[in-house]
Amino acid sequence: MKILLIEDDLDLGNGVRIALADQGLDVVWVRHMAAADEHLATAGCDLVLLDLGLPDGDGLHLLAKLRRNRSGVPVLILSARDALPDRLQGLDTGADDYLVKPFELAELLSRVRALARRSYGFDGATLELRGLCLHVPTRRVAVRGRPVDLTASEYVLLKTLMMRADHVVTRRSLEEQALPGAQANASNSLDVHMANLRRKIGEGYIRTVRGVGYVIDQDNGQGAAR
Missing domain, CATH: 3.40.50.2300 (Response regulator)
Known part of the structure; x- marks a missing residue:
């Protein structure tokens, strides 16, 4: 936070x-x-x-x-x-x-x-959303009980999106919070990290808002995004 x-x-x-x-x-x-x-x-x-x-x-x-x-x-x-x-x-x-x-x-x-x-919806320790669980003190992530191994950048991206569930987070904000300067300067660096994160946690969580950024919806009524 x-x-x-x-x-x-x-x-x-x-x-x-x-x-x-x-x-x-x-x-x-x-x-x-x-x-x-x-x-x-x-x-x-x-x-x-x-x-x-x-x-x-x-x-x-x-x-x-x-x-x-x-x-x-x-x-x-x-x-x-x-x-x-x-x-x-x-x-x-x-x-x-x-x-x-x-x-x-x-x-x-x-x-x-x-x-x-x-x-x-943050209790200071755990973020949970549709079977996706992020435990802040230990930095552990699991999907429906299955442990997920994330890089440091992927963890920050996921935590940022889960903290702002139902709110679109801009590309610039995600780059500033999750990617070091050298990585952020690469035009497709955020997209690569986001693709890897989606592959690890599964589709249906992260939705792309084209030209703006990304969002995790509290429910998936809007469908999985690619």
């Missing part, structure tokens, strides 16, 4: 980054709204942890922009603004949750897991 942490406080940001990384989460930490805006536009993420009092603006403006662009990425506000009107404003602007500073890291992690379950 890829998390964008937007927090200008060095001590708090570093503590949150370490705590999330210890849980096996992929964390990108930025300290300014402009950097966050650029990252969201170019790389994207699965969840945003958003401070409101940023050096170059109010985090609520970034949240409002996300929702205007119809981005459904879950957002958890982390803020020292503890008055009821502030919390209501954050939630009404589009936040999925609001955590007042100071907070315990254990509570933050619990809320992150809750948002992941709510948004992606």
